[in-house]
Amino acid sequence: MRAPGQLRADAQRNRELIIDTAREVFAEQGPGATMDEVARLAGVGAGTLYRHFPDRDSLIHAVLADALERMIALAQKAREEETWAWDALSRFVRGCADLRLDLLISVAGEQVHRVAGTPEINEGRVRLLEVLDQIVSAAHDEGALRTDVGTGDVMGVVGLLVRGLPALPAALGDELRERAARLVLAGMRAHPAPSPPEEPLTSEELIRRFTSERDS
Amino acid sequence: MRAPGQLRADAQRNRELIIDTAREVFAEQGPGATMDEVARLAGVGAGTLYRHFPDRDSLIHAVLADALERMIALAQKAREEETWAWDALSRFVRGCADLRLDLLISVAGEQVHRVAGTPEINEGRVRLLEVLDQIVSAAHDEGALRTDVGTGDVMGVVGLLVRGLPALPAALGDELRERAARLVLAGMRAHPAPSPPEEPLTSEELIRRFTSERDS
DNA sequence: TATAAGTGGAGAAATTTTCTCCGCTTTCCG
DNA sequence: CGGAAAGCGGAGAAAATTTCTCCACTTATA
Numbered sequence: 112m113r114a115p116g117q118l119r120a121d122a123q124r125n126r127e128l129i130i131d132t133a134r135e136v137f138a139e140q141g142p143g144a145t146m147d148e149v150a151r152l153a154g155v156g157a158g159t160l161y162r163h164f165p166d167r168d169s170l171i172h173a174v175l176a177d178a179l180e181r182m183i184a185l186a187q188k189a190r191e192e193e194t195w196a197w198d199a200l201s202r203f204v205r206g207c208a209d210l211r212l213d214l215l216i217s218v219a220g221e222q223v224h225r226v227a228g229t230p231e232i233n234e235g236r237v238r239l240l241e242v243l244d245q246i247v248s249a250a251h252d253e254g255a256l257r258t259d260v261g262t263g264d265v266m267g268v269v270g271l272l273v274r275g276l277p278a279l280p281a282a283l284g285d286e287l288r289e290r291a292a293r294l295v296l297a298g299m300r301a302h303p304a305p306s307p308p309e310e311p312l313t314s315e316e317l318i319r320r321f322t323s324e325r326d327s
Numbered sequence: 328m329r330a331p332g333q334l335r336a337d338a339q340r341n342r343e344l345i346i347d348t349a350r351e352v353f354a355e356q357g358p359g360a361t362m363d364e365v366a367r368l369a370g371v372g373a374g375t376l377y378r379h380f381p382d383r384d385s386l387i388h389a390v391l392a393d394a395l396e397r398m399i400a401l402a403q404k405a406r407e408e409e410t411w412a413w414d415a416l417s418r419f420v421r422g423c424a425d426l427r428l429d430l431l432i433s434v435a436g437e438q439v440h441r442v443a444g445t446p447e448i449n450e451g452r453v454r455l456l457e458v459l460d461q462i463v464s465a466a467h468d469e470g471a472l473r474t475d476v477g478t479g480d481v482m483g484v485v486g487l488l489v490r491g492l493p494a495l496p497a498a499l500g501d502e503l504r505e506r507a508a509r510l511v512l513a514g515m516r517a518h519p520a521p522s523p524p525e526e527p528l529t530s531e532e533l534i535r536r537f538t539s540e541r542d543s
Numbered sequence: 544t545a546t547a548a549g550t551g552g553a554g555a556a557a558t559t560t561t562c563t564c565c566g567c568t569t570t571c572c573g
Numbered sequence: 574c575g576g577a578a579a580g581c582g583g584a585g586a587a588a589a590t591t592t593c594t595c596c597a598c599t600t601a602t603a
């Protein structure tokens with residue numbers, strides 16, 4: 112028995128599939144990507160897309176709300192499950208980079224400006240910053256986080272990391288981002304832990320991987 | 328007296344103006360931005376744009392070549408003028424972030440793929456990596472740069488930084504990027520210099536500035 | 544000042560994007 | 574299982590956007 116407002120199972124699946132796809136497409140092409148492109152990549156017809164989201168704004172809004180919820184969940188889970196606030200912070204920063212949440216960064220962009228001011232989004236933003244503030248100040252208290260690094264810095268760094276390096280072979284882009292995240296976290300430590308030495312990424316290696324992965 | 332192939336002075340000015348504008352527009356909207364938009368923002372007529380660059384490819388190519396030259400000049404100047412390789416590296420990373428060179432990152436992107444393989448561009452890429460390699464290994468030698476950070480890491484980090492945070496009030500975006508650059512550089516130091524403590528960017532401050540600068 | 548080089552921008556033509564419509568398929572309740 | 578309601582895909586008309594030419598006008602240079 113289905114409640115009256117409830118979607119049919121396949122419709123619910125499609126709805127989520129569309130949001131997931133849209134998040135990635137928007138992340139790669141910006142919020143101006145065509146609706147038909149989103150539909151095509153989601154593997155649904157244009158009609159299906161428009162039934163769920165009558166216009167671009169409502170799709171963008173759904174993506175934003177969904178992305179915010181994911182970040183909040185990520186932050187809460189990290190805070191609850193990690194013993195040290197530093198580890199929670201580290202997990203949050205890395206986790207965000209994996210979420211492909213570009214759009215969130217544009218919360219003030221012209222394109223998404225009119226949908227980013229809804230009560231739902233604003234309230235989500237506040238909730239996220241609350242959790243992050245807790246993590247950040249706990250990390251300060253345990254002496255792991257530089258005192259001159261605040262929640263705003265964390266969000267700024269996350270904003271850069273989530274954008275990634277499009278246009279690069281995915282595996283290479285992901286690795287560069289992961290390495291950058293590690294550098295940023297190292298730079299945030301109050302008393303830098305001696306990270307175990309590993310191999311640097313040389314320019315030869317960069318070019319070699321760039322070429323071979325692109326052509327494969 | 329003008330050499331026969333030489334452009335008239337105003338035409339030369341316009342040509343450079345168009346390249347500069349295109350670099351910024353491409354940085355913000357991706358290489359798919361409309362030609363007319365580039366012309367409009369450059370303050371020239373569509374006809375002028377098309378006379379200088381008959382098609383999108385030739386404009387993208389000119390922007391790429393110009394951007395590469397700027398990065399090379401930046402790296403060379405930093406290497407020559409700074410006593411310490413670390414300072415040269417630091418200057419290069421910050422300098423790149425200011426150049427709005429997004430497009431360069433997409434050197435492999437589908438959109439620019441066909442123009443990024445020209446001998447001119449390839450040769451420029453090699454020249455840039457040569458200078459950077461010199462700076463990076465000198466920084467290793469002076470013990471300032473972590474041994475597990477290579478030229479590829481530097482380029483990866485620069486790639487993230489140059490993209491910036493569009494859609495944010497410019498001043499705020501620039502500051503977040505500057506702060507992120509400092510964190511990254513701190514994370515790259517072998518024996519972190521005790522950076523002078525300054526104020527953290529709190530979430531309240533982030534929101535306050537975001538709101539007030541957006542509305543102004 | 545004369546001449547050739549360069550310019551702007553209106554607008555036709557081409558392309559892209561949006562979004563509806565409807566015959567067909569799937570879910571799900573009894 | 575069978576019927577009804579919900580949902581689906583995608584062709585294609587209509588709208589919007591983008592490209593790119595053309596030429597009367599302006600500007601730089603010798």
